[in-house]
Amino acid sequence: MNIITKPKTKVDTQILEQIITQENVERQVIVKCFLENGSMEQMIRIWQSTFLVPKERGTKSKLLNADNITFFPFWTFIKPNQKYNFTLIFEGLPRDCTVFDLIEEIPQSGGFSITGINRNQTDVYHVQI
Template sequence: MEKVQTQPTPTTKSKKKVSRKTLEELERQTIVHCKHTLNAGDGIRIWRTTFLVEQPSGKKRKLIHAENISMHPTWTIMDRSGEYRFTLYFEGLSKDCKTFDLIEEIPQPGAFSVHNIPRNNQDVYRVKLA
């Protein structure tokens, strides 16, 4: 007779730990509101390889969600000139982080980057992209 190995079923206690961790991670999100000036016909998009990079440790915080901007490879084409606003949600910064950079790591020119953003108590930021 063949012996079948099974995985133990998670207990209620371990499920609560997972839920608590997920809630804590959600509470520690870092939100970056971005503003970028575009001309009619210009395209804009964000890559999943966009990070918050903590200084001086270099630790990267991943992009979790983006609102009002297309994800690579899709482009959002501007129908008129003006300021375009979008919001990026990242993993929470380390408690000891004082400054960080917003870096879009892409294999072509035109990447977004904002350096030396000072940390605040709310972890909600507004940046202007060049």
Template sequence: MGATILEEKIFIDAELLTNIEEESQVIIHCRMNADEYANAARIWPSTFLIDNTTGKRCQLVFADGITMYPNWTYIEENSSLDFTLIFNGLPKSCKSFDLVELIPQAGGFEYRKIPRNKTDVYHVDFS
């Protein structure tokens, strides 16, 4: 007795496919050094990636290895703090972007004109 293989065609709405393709994340591995003086760091939820062409903001969705405002993460003198930030995905058309912590005081994280790569995984040194 032989097996019968049925050929089925599945149709997926083009709009649904577009939404799936644009669902992505941007991962930024960060390092902050403390020199001969101890330091402290924290990340505010008002930290964004900003597309340099369109101005579109991508929201911070997760932080690992650093505390969220209002708490501080202590960095001993002559050591480093390594942490990871995960953001919602950038638009496909994005060629470069800024990492900006928009806060009501001086000293927010800021790293400008990061060239976009194919993996959307980046390394930033805030030293």
């Protein structure tokens, strides 16, 4: 009588961490931001220290890339009365996250935060700045 046993597999912790990181990157979150400028020229920029923060426990999702906005220390100029949009791309949120905040953590005044964003199935969001 042949007994079949499954081999035990041991995964190196470093490789496991890489797999988890890759999984989070593949589950990217897209935040499309809209700004309606007033009657004066305005300057905006995004800091690398911008995160998605789950309301429940969990780790922050890091900003991976941005489109149509400059990163600190450079500025993007917005003309008076211009409607302007830019896109932020973040690491994936924890699977059990249902509500999160968009927080720009900067060492000066002027950082933005948008709280209480309800998670959806597409992980694409539209926010007014």
